[in-house]
Amino acid sequence: MNKFVIVLLILSFVVWIYILTVFKRKKLDFFYFLIGSVGTFLFSFLVLRDIMTSVMTRVTCYLAGLLGNALGIFKAYTAHSILFIDNADGPISLYVDFECGGVIEILVFVSLIFFFAVYSLKEKILVSLAGILWIMAANVLRLFSICLIINWFGNESYYMAHTIVGRLIFYALSITLYFYVFTRAQIRKQRVGEFGYDSEVGK
DSSP states (O other): OOHHHHHHHHHHHHHHHHHHHHHHHTTOHHHHHHHHHHHHHHHHHHHHHHHHHHHHHHHHHHHHHHHHHHHTSEEEEGGGTEEEEOOTTOOEEEEOOHHHHTHHHHHHHHHHHHTOTTSOHHHHHHHHHHHHHHHHHHHHHHHHHHHHHHHHHOGGGHHIIIIIIIHHHHHHHHHHHHIIIIIHHHHHTOEETTEETTSOTTO
């Protein structure tokens, strides 16, 4: 980043913090959550994108490679973030890039958790860590399924494996995560009078 971009980023950050304090004082919870989550994602994305991409692509490649190597389906070259798949049509290599690293998904999840009022600070930290691990596992499973389909059906199945099957698996796991972390947690902690959804049955 050049100096102008850094100064602009700092000024934007200060303005963002000020806006959040206004929403907090006025008890505008929805706008506090919305602007806080979006701002956290944007600032963290601008600052951490390159570092996280480098780390996450290699980690994801390595973890996927553990399964591929163990089952003899594909090999992982972690240093270059490449998965090498051998099949009847001939070998094909997949590059684990920014999209496959799960950087955006992780930053979005953590940003939402940070401003989600249902959890305490300790719970936010624990849920964030658990969510990061879940997203990483979902990404690994997605890559594994792509490589498995290509290994079984050949190179022509790449589009179906990557664009359809892999994304469906990842989205299904992501929806499951968001349901339990946000929707279910919100319902369980809602109270109507003295009744709470998290009350024990029979009390």
